[in-house]
Amino acid sequence: MRELERLRPLMKELPADIRAAQVQAEKREILSFEIQDGAVKGAEYSSVTELFVSAGGGFYYTQKLEEDPEEMLAKAAGLARYSNSGGAGPMVKGSRLKTDCGQIPKTEELKAAAAALEKAIREGIPGSKPALRMTRTKETRGLINSLDTDICCENIRLEAELEMAETDGEIPCFLNCGFSARSLKELTAKPFLRRIRQWRENRLPSGTLDAGRYRTLLDGEVVTNILATAWQMFTGANYRNGATPYAGDLSCGAADGKQVFSPCLTIEDLPFMERSGYGCAVDCEGTPACALTVAFEGRLTGLLHTLETASEMGQTPCGCAGRKALLSGNIHTQIQAIPRNFCIRPGKCTEKELLDELQDGIYVFESYDVFHSINIASGEFHIPCKAILVENGQKKRSAEGITINGNLKELFAHVTACGNGLFVRPMDLLKSYAVAAPSLLVSEIAFTGSQG
Amino acid sequence: MLTQQEAARVLNKALCTGADFAELFFEDREESNIRWEKDSLSGVKAIRIYGAGLYVLSGTGSIYLYSNDCSLTALLSLAETAAELIEVRTKRQAAVPDQFYTPALKNPNPVLLAPSSTGADRKITVLKQTAAAAASAGPAVLSLNADYFDTDQRIWVINSEGLSVKDRRVTTRLRLQAAVSDGKTSFFNWEDLTRPQGFEAYRNEADHIGFAEDMVRRTRAMMDGRSVPACTVPVVLEAGGCGTLWHESCGHSLEAAAIAAGSSAFIGKLGQKVASDRVTLVDDGTMPGLYGSSAVDDEGHPRQRNVLIENGILKNYMCDRLHGRMLNLPSNGCGRRQNYTYAPTSRMSNTYLAAGRDDNEEMITSVSEGLYVKSIGGGTGGMQFSLEVKEGWWIENGRLTYPVKGLMLTGNGLEVIGRIDRVGTALEYDNGGFCGAASGLIPTTTFQPRVRIAEMSIGGA
Numbered sequence: 001m002r003e004l005e006r007l008r009p010l011m012k013e014l015p016a017d018i019r020a021a022q023v024q025a026e027k028r029e030i031l032s033f034e035i036q037d038g039a040v041k042g043a044e045y046s047s048v049t050e051l052f053v054s055a056g057g058g059f060y061y062t063q064k065l066e067e068d069p070e071e072m073l074a075k076a077a078g079l080a081r082y083s084n085s086g087g088a089g090p091m092v093k094g095s096r097l098k099t100d101c102g103q104i105p106k107t108e109e110l111k112a113a114a115a116a117l118e119k120a121i122r123e124g125i126p127g128s129k130p131a132l133r134m135t136r137t138k139e140t141r142g143l144i145n146s147l148d149t150d151i152c153c154e155n156i157r158l159e160a161e162l163e164m165a166e167t168d169g170e171i172p173c174f175l176n177c178g179f180s181a182r183s184l185k186e187l188t189a190k191p192f193l194r195r196i197r198q199w200r201e202n203r204l205p206s207g208t209l210d211a212g213r214y215r216t217l218l219d220g221e222v223v224t225n226i227l228a229t230a231w232q233m234f235t236g237a238n239y240r241n242g243a244t245p246y247a248g249d250l251s252c253g254a255a256d257g258k259q260v261f262s263p264c265l266t267i268e269d270l271p272f273m274e275r276s277g278y279g280c281a282v283d284c285e286g287t288p289a290c291a292l293t294v295a296f297e298g299r300l301t302g303l304l305h306t307l308e309t310a311s312e313m314g315q316t317p318c319g320c321a322g323r324k325a326l327l328s329g330n331i332h333t334q335i336q337a338i339p340r341n342f343c344i345r346p347g348k349c350t351e352k353e354l355l356d357e358l359q360d361g362i363y364v365f366e367s368y369d370v371f372h373s374i375n376i377a378s379g380e381f382h383i384p385c386k387a388i389l390v391e392n393g394q395k396k397r398s399a400e401g402i403t404i405n406g407n408l409k410e411l412f413a414h415v416t417a418c419g420n421g422l423f424v425r426p427m428d429l430l431k432s433y434a435v436a437a438p439s440l441l442v443s444e445i446a447f448t449g450s451q452g
Numbered sequence: 453m454l455t456q457q458e459a460a461r462v463l464n465k466a467l468c469t470g471a472d473f474a475e476l477f478f479e480d481r482e483e484s485n486i487r488w489e490k491d492s493l494s495g496v497k498a499i500r501i502y503g504a505g506l507y508v509l510s511g512t513g514s515i516y517l518y519s520n521d522c523s524l525t526a527l528l529s530l531a532e533t534a535a536e537l538i539e540v541r542t543k544r545q546a547a548v549p550d551q552f553y554t555p556a557l558k559n560p561n562p563v564l565l566a567p568s569s570t571g572a573d574r575k576i577t578v579l580k581q582t583a584a585a586a587a588s589a590g591p592a593v594l595s596l597n598a599d600y601f602d603t604d605q606r607i608w609v610i611n612s613e614g615l616s617v618k619d620r621r622v623t624t625r626l627r628l629q630a631a632v633s634d635g636k637t638s639f640f641n642w643e644d645l646t647r648p649q650g651f652e653a654y655r656n657e658a659d660h661i662g663f664a665e666d667m668v669r670r671t672r673a674m675m676d677g678r679s680v681p682a683c684t685v686p687v688v689l690e691a692g693g694c695g696t697l698w699h700e701s702c703g704h705s706l707e708a709a710a711i712a713a714g715s716s717a718f719i720g721k722l723g724q725k726v727a728s729d730r731v732t733l734v735d736d737g738t739m740p741g742l743y744g745s746s747a748v749d750d751e752g753h754p755r756q757r758n759v760l761i762e763n764g765i766l767k768n769y770m771c772d773r774l775h776g777r778m779l780n781l782p783s784n785g786c787g788r789r790q791n792y793t794y795a796p797t798s799r800m801s802n803t804y805l806a807a808g809r810d811d812n813e814e815m816i817t818s819v820s821e822g823l824y825v826k827s828i829g830g831g832t833g834g835m836q837f838s839l840e841v842k843e844g845w846w847i848e849n850g851r852l853t854y855p856v857k858g859l860m861l862t863g864n865g866l867e868v869i870g871r872i873d874r875v876g877t878a879l880e881y882d883n884g885g886f887c888g889a890a891s892g893l894i895p896t897t898t899f900q901p902r903v904r905i906a907e908m909s910i911g912g913a
Contacts, residue, residue, distance in 0.1 A: 039539065042513060042514045043515045045515075045537065046517060046793065047521070059495055060497070062499075062502070063520040065521065076498075079497065082495060083495040163715075165715055172835065242638055243594055243631035368838050372860075375640055376640050377637075377638040377639050380639075383860075405858065448682040
């Protein structure tokens with residue numbers, strides 16, 4: 001990686017007062033086009049490289065690449081006296097991993113693909129006026145350290161995001177959805193058309209909902225919205241601190257461990273996943289990425305670790321060390337465990353079979369603001385949502401202004417069936433990982449009522 | 453950074469294929485972050501954010517490009533890319549004027565003690581005091597992370613209309629994240645103490661120590677309350693930070709970007725009655741001492757006081773340059789962004805409900821059964837909004853009876869602001885926090901006098 005060249009000699013011959021050092025580089029090049037009515041409405045291009053310099057326990061982050069490399073190291077080392085780590089933190093030794101993302105779509109290809117996709121969606125839904133943004137992101141992660149590690153991994157991600165506004169009578173309705181992939185050919189109109197049709201079908205006449213406990217079908221969109229916050233319940237740091245409802249539940253072997261999940265639920269965190277452009281072959285600490293099974297056959301089987309928490313708990317890290325976990329009012333310099341593609345494995349039931357199985361109950365198809373409505377330490381949730389009352393397996397009328405309430409640990413234990421579809425959602429705004437889930441049938445969830 | 457003449461070269465290059473506006477946004481920001489974790493100092497970090505964004509408009513089409521290579525060569529190359537990317541149907545000959553002007557500006561948040569001139573040891577002392585206060589605040593704190601942040605942002609906006617303006621924004625912040633246990637279960641909470649100031653913000657120890665103690669007390673209160681059965685009752689929201697109601701219930705929907713995207717319930721309602729007569733809503737980026745204030749917005753436009761709703765009548769939207777163009781409205785100083793990696797868009801700053809004439813006590817004493825909300829956490833906005841009740845009490849026969857827990861206030865913004873039936877006389881400020889949206893996380897405040905909503909559907913498990 002070009003940006004690390006000037007620092008590489010320093011890693012081989014550290015200044016006398018520095019015992020260990022590491023430099024990580026993250027380069028992100030983005031190109032996007034926004035298309036509406038067949039015309040380019042906007043475009044974005046960027047190239048930014050960040051350097052994370054650790055020396056003797058001190059840390060310096062910079063985007064000013066023309067700074068003198070020795071000064072960068074000295075700035076980090078100058079802060080080492082405030083650290084209790086005594087080194088540059090946990091480091092990978094002697095790794096030489098290199099991956100290449102291969103051919104990436106050129107500017108004109110991306111623009112043409114965006115225009116074609118927007119046209120296919122517009123023509124697939126007569127009378128619609130979608131705004132489509134297609135983005136090509138090339139991420140390069142490099143890491144060098146004084147323990148002879150020299151890593152460079154590339155990843156290409158293509159994303160299509162759609163915004164669409166309609167009115168339902170006088171009420172404005174707004175849809176925002178997106179899909180990611182690793183090649184342009186995987187970004188087709190089909191999932192968008194399905195999503196738009198579902199969005200329209202779910203706009204049923206509004207009715208009232210009495211507060212109470214109901215058999216519930218959670219749409220994959222709602223489950224992923226929950227997972228976008230709930231994954232934090234499965235980090236090594238929160239487990240160690242007792243700040244998760246699963247504290248003490250980790251299974252040590254196949255026959256061991258408490259039954260804390262429904263047996264039909266398998267939760268994984270995958271370095272790469274179909275229908276997702278997210279993931280990387282190596283994490284921010286240089287650990288090669290591998291698949292992690294979090295929940296299997298009812299037991300908690302694994303946690304998302306950094307090198308530090310994996311070492312403390314005597315476990316093997318799976319390459320989950322990252323930085324951009326959640327929105328935060330500062331630059332993400334802190335290493336912490338974050339997912340890559342955090343997902344619930346799909347089951348075998350079609351949507352119709354799930355509705356038939358539900359018979360009489362509630363189908364929740366949209367939810368909001370899980371960041372504020374789930375407590376990751378207790379598992380308690382109070383999630384605002386939109387739902388549809390289902391009678392005899394048929395969708396009847398909608399209910400807005402309601403919340404689902406309970407504890408996620410109980411919810412995950414009471415899943416009775418998983419849908420065969422997979423809804424994939426990127427982490428909004430930060431775009432650093434994805435979550436994915438099928439629809440889940442749950443034996444009972446508490447609802448507050450609505451006025452209709 | 454470039455000279456003014458070099459910047460003009462870049463702007464001219466960006467305009468060469470017929471765009472009608474170009475702007476360069478330079479940013480050089482230094483931050484420090486000190487973390488206290490697991491009963492000890494885990495490190496001091498120095499951070500340098502540095503780069504430039506090039507914004508090019510052609511009518512209502514926009515191109516945004518950015519890089520952390522701010523050399524003339526790199527920015528000319530960026531401008532060339534911009535000129536290639538923009539699709540101009542009717543070419544216009546725009547050119548950057550020879551002379552640049554800088555408007556007269558007033559910094560609403562002057563700095564007395566720059567963080568960069570304050571040693572790390574003093575900052576560590578403040579952090580230790582805060583962490584110690586939280587750890588000893590009573591209930592069992594299972595895990596505690598405390599962070600100190602300061603940021604010194606210097607920006608330069610120069611555009612093809614001849615504007616050249618520089619601004620400096622200094623802020624400091626303490627963040628506490630804790631899991632608190634009552635012996636049976638644990639509960640996670642985080643809060644920020646934000647200040648649009650330099651290190652002088654920590655002269656009074658009682659402020660940050662009080663913040664830490666209150667944070668732990670509030671976390672415990674969130675665990676201890678009783679659930680509320682589903683019902684429709686009057687809701688009284690305390691003065692100060694409960695003003696987040698306005699940010700989420702209608703603030704986002706009054707941003708020009710939401711109007712232009714068709715995602716707002718306020719579309720086409722300028723001049724119409726949209727709220728109770730008691731509602732006068734203002735967004736003001738000029739207010740001294742507030743977290744959402746600055747001399748100029750991130751497009752170089754001087755900040756201003758915008759009356760959005762006056763006595764229930766919709767008066768204005770918050771406009772940045774691009775979305776103002778889409779609505780045929782001028783920018784009113786609301787173009788904001790987290791940093792150079794985001795194009796500016798219309799955002800709030802200090803959003804508040806103006807004081808009314810109603811008696812604070814009567815708002816509660818006249819309620820036979822209802823909810824009193826003392827403190828609100830975060831939420832989401834739009835046509836349907838939601839807000840987390842951090843601290844609430846149940847009202848019976850005009851008196852606060854017991855604390856409640858596990859409540860989200862949800863509703864339709866237009867409906868709720870139409871049901872405001874009391875607005876108190878005393879407007880109280882709030883420290884503020886961050887609003888996350890399309891152009892990143894930006895500092896904002898939102899506050900109010902005590903208000904009452906005549907009725908709202910609420911209820912927990």
